[in-house]
Amino acid sequence: MDKRIKWGIVALIGIGLIGLAIHTFVPRTNDELAEVEQQKPTTTKKNSLNVNAQIIKPHLLTDKLFVSGKLIPDEEVDLSFETSGKIVDIFFTEGTFVNKGQLLAKVNDRQLQAQLDRLEAQMPLAEDRVFRQNALLQRDAVSKEAYEQVKTELATLNADIENVKASIELTELRAPFDGVIGLRQVSTGAYASPSVVVAKLTRITPLKVEFAVPERYARQIRKGANLSFKVEGKLDAYQAQVYATESSIDPSTHTLNVRAIYPNKQGELLPGRYASIELSQNEIKDAIAIPSEAIVPEMGQNKVFVYRNGLAQPVDVEIGIRTEAEVQILRGLAIGDTILTTGTLQLRTGMPVILDNIN
Template identity: 40%
Template sequence: MKTRYVIYTVLALVLAYLLYNKFFSKGAKEKQVATAGKGKRKNGPVPVNLMIVKDTTVTDQIDITGTIDANEKVNLVSQTAGSVTGIYFNEGQHVSKGQLLVKVYNQDLEASLKQVEAQMALARDINRRNEILVQKEAISKEEYETSQSSYNAYKAQAAAVRAQIGRTEIRAPFSGVIGLRSISPGGYLSPTAPIATLVNIDPAKVTFSVPERYLGLIKAGSKINFNIESSQQNFSATVYAIEPALDATSRTITVRAKAPNANNLLRAGSFAKINLTLDQIPKTIMIPTEAVIPDLKSSKVYVYHNGVALSKNVKTDLRTDTRIQIVDGLKQGDSVVVSGLIQIRPKAPLKILKVIK
């Protein structure tokens, strides 16, 4: 028990010694005085960088996103049912408008057409003879009209059979690249069964939405620049159509532009990063964003005047990555403080380190 008391006593003395050295010794007091001296605000001038305000030309641009669409795209299907007797394209092949792609069994229709054509030829010959005879008054006009009606009926019947045969031949509705086929020779093809997808993507369509506030600046003929993930190349397109109504939810307008795609670098469904030039302002004031101090009701900047800082309220508008437009509050030739703003108070003395022109 006595040993425990001795230990407690020694620990208490050590703790008291440490507290004395930290707070009450001569060295501790000198350290406190030095720290207090450092905490006092210096009354010397604040070192700053200045920028001389001047008029500059700025281009109003916005960055938005869009989608690459095909100029024309269709899912090929048959208009009639039957067995596939021929496939006349390769997957991924470029085909021309009107080119035969797929043929469905139509031999029965071909036979019907030959029969009708034979009957039509006979009716035509009879009608020609009757036309001569009616002129000579060898037959009545009614007999001639009957033969003429029979001939026209066979002509119409032949045209109907040809139309049926035409539906058994699937042809390219426009020039483009055909995709992967979903049929095989000999397979049964129904009107709902997909054959392949035909795409024309030269030119490519770029579809995007623009906020309502820029509606007056977008028109047919406006130019846009864009990039895609799969290429480092910069692409350009021309606006050709604008949706007549705003989207009620997003308050945006849908715009569509066309981009040349001779090298087939643009693919339908790709994501486009669009840079849209809205307007060019020939004369305006642009200063670094960090020079503007936001306030509750307005924004302000500090200008250098007779060696001290003067506060000026400004009105801002357009912003870029590094600069902001001043539309009111500054004039050409003003010296705007662009650094050391945290230390500055109104009428604080300033020391110029660098002037940015």
């Protein structure tokens, strides 16, 4: 091969290598980097947090206490005889209303009735003896001791009659108060004694609402205080009034037992049900109160994030009473401040925020 051709090929190869080196090491535009640079403002926007806010306004704040309780009857008793004997009659129908003094059941009193008949048969003769002895005494025909003797015999006979009548009354079971009588526990022919329960008698008009409050509220619960309560399965709230409190704090639970009265005129509620009770305490005018979700507990302190110049800034606050949805702020916030109510766990000092909704 001609030397000139060889040198020409070598020259071409050398030129190619030089061109490749220049292409490799000369700086060129980075399209990906340029794209990132163009997106920088968007990234900064994404670092902002969308939140809801609320402007603090003064309003009436009612301190409410929520506790659980139960409905108990106004009066309730297990009915039983005061004497022993065979039940001969039952006069009530289970689950019906009975009046005070109504005869409900009776045990055998035949022997007592026979004693009563015998004693009452002696009364005319005993009274006649007293009458005749008194007439003789007026004429000094008998001694005063003889007159006093027959008079004492008459008084003893009367006492025996009253004693037998009292024993007969013990064989009768009567309603001690108006109420609804429950299920019968005995039958005619059964042997009754003071330990045998015949039925339960309950007065459900009115009803009592029994509950306990923490000891710190003990001084605030007064006779006449109004409350409302709800029971499961009922949408309506019922109104009751406190009529009595226990005389001391329960040392085991550190609570005060309280009872309220509910008329229950229609008998729509039955005793034994659980009740969710709401007690209204003090009313605070022009209070600063914020939603409880705006409070951020941190290291034993409470803080709230406020909106200032587009940034979230934490403020230490001192809280007062709590209601079902709000917390009273005693120190740290002022009327007109804008507090952040959502995203509180994600917020950091100075973080940019975008307000989606302001109440």
